[in-house]
Amino acid sequence: MALSIRDIKSIINETISDYTGNCNIISKWKEPLISVASADDLYFEKLKRIISEKHKNPDELLPGAESVITYFLPFAEEIPKSNEAGRDASLIWARAYIETNRLISIINKNLKKEIEDKGYNAAGPAATDNFSKKDLISYWSHKHVAWIAGLGRFGLHKMLITEAGSAGRIGSLVVDFELPVKARPTQELCLYYKDGSCKECIRNCVFGALEENSFNRQLCYSILKENAAKYNGSADVCGKCTVGVPCAIL
Numbered sequence: 604m605a606l607s608i609r610d611i612k613s614i615i616n617e618t619i620s621d622y623t624g625n626c627n628i629i630s631k632w633k634e635p636l637i638s639v640a641s642a643d644d645l646y647f648e649k650l651k652r653i654i655s656e657k658h659k660n661p662d663e664l665l666p667g668a669e670s671v672i673t674y675f676l677p678f679a680e681e682i683p684k685s686n687e688a689g690r691d692a693s694l695i696w697a698r699a700y701i702e703t704n705r706l707i708s709i710i711n712k713n714l715k716k717e718i719e720d721k722g723y724n725a726a727g728p729a730a731t732d733n734f735s736k737k738d739l740i741s742y743w744s745h746k747h748v749a750w751i752a753g754l755g756r757f758g759l760h761k762m763l764i765t766e767a768g769s770a771g772r773i774g775s776l777v778v779d780f781e782l783p784v785k786a787r788p789t790q791e792l793c794l795y796y797k798d799g800s801c802k803e804c805i806r807n808c809v810f811g812a813l814e815e816n817s818f819n820r821q822l823c824y825s826i827l828k829e830n831a832a833k834y835n836g837s838a839d840v841c842g843k844c845t846v847g848v849p850c851a852i853l
């Protein structure tokens with residue numbers, strides 16, 4: 604029998620617990636959220652038009668794909684808090700980015716092993732670096748895939764807002780067995796999309812990359828690279844638009 608959502612949740616929780624037991628890890632995460640998309644969801648095909656024709660369908664990553672598991676690892680409150688002040692990304696925020704990317708790769712490895720032990724298959728791109736550095740187009744956008752799975756809704760800051768907020772990271776894994784799919788949430792979680800208020804993410808982007816009606820991806824990426832240079836090239840981060848705002852932690 605294939606893994607259930609309950610099994611998946613427990614593998615993710617055990618992996619987090621083992622990982623945080625490692626004395627080199629300083630980041631902490633709150634209860635993960637999990638949501639599943641059907642690999643046949645018509646929105647996957649639409650991503651080829653919305654993002655790029657190079658964006659993969661689940662069955663291009665895994666022949667015979669049936670479901671896409673997506674999960675959100677919300678940062679503990681001190682992590683977004685640490686990044687509120689100043690122009691540069693905080694060291695704690697940069698560490699959380701690196702440590703969470705590693706955690707996602709271990710979670711996917713552990714899930715894959717358990718899935719294969721049951722006679723099924725799984726495949727998933729890394730938490731980051733799954734995009735072209737030239738045009739900054741992703742061939743597997745975790746946040747769009749997570750939207751399809753109903754893990755949250757987009758905010759004005761172009762990030763996914765989940766029921767635990769938007770400060771955290773998303774992982775995903777394509778599998779060749781069926782899992783229950785939830786309906787996508789219909790209520791807006793972004794105050795701007797709800798009633799036109801807030802826009803705090805735009806105020807926080809002092810670099811001018813994020814505006815009410817536009818997003819300058821190249822300018823944003825240049826800020827991420829500035830911070831990466833500060834942190835030995837290992838953390839393309841900024842996140843000022845996702846901290847100290849009403850949707851950061853819910």
Ligand code: SF4
Nearest residue numbers: 758793794801802804
């Ligand atoms: S900061 Fe406000 S406007 Fe921006 S995404 Fe969050 S809720 Fe929406």
Ligand code: SF4
Nearest residue numbers: 808823841842843844
């Ligand atoms: S990550 Fe930084 S540069 Fe990019 S939109 Fe957010 S605040 Fe602006």
